[in-house]
Amino acid sequence: MRILSAITDEKFDMSNVVKHYRLGKRSDNVRPLLVRLKSKVLKNLIMESLNNLKNLDDDLKGIGIGHDMTKNQRIKCRELMNLVREKEAADKEDFVYKVRGEPGNLKIIRIKKRLH
Structure with missing residues (x-):
């Protein structure tokens, strides 16, 4: 609590x-x-x-909080994260890729990088 x-x-x-x-x-x-x-x-x-x-x-300090996912959902999330890394490495524009959504309904989104 x-x-x-x-x-x-x-x-x-x-x-x-x-x-x-x-x-x-x-x-x-x-x-x-x-x-x-x-x-x-x-x-x-x-x-x-x-x-x-x-x-x-x-x-x-060592606390972590995450979604409760099934084994298949964790595998799918890991695959999407690997795909995001590949897309970011290949992207020559100013975009960042993120995995978003609820477990079981995850998708990759593309976000324009912020220039500070």
Whole structure:
């Protein structure tokens, strides 16, 4: 809760969580935590606020948040990421390629580079 409320600027509380549990077998290793939320709007709020992870306290610096994807979805995402790298290497114009969308509905988008 401390992590989620910190990255969403206190817009998140425990009433938004339907279920949460650790994945994998008990051991001394760090295990992922699966959190099921009430709505996709809350998930989108969290995923859009991930850039705030860098502002967390030192004891929470190693935290990562990602989509819960099936094995096939992870493979598809990895393939798209490799395709993005190839497109960026071959692009002679000022564009950046990104993989966007929900798991299972990912697509590559082309964005004009910003010149500062």
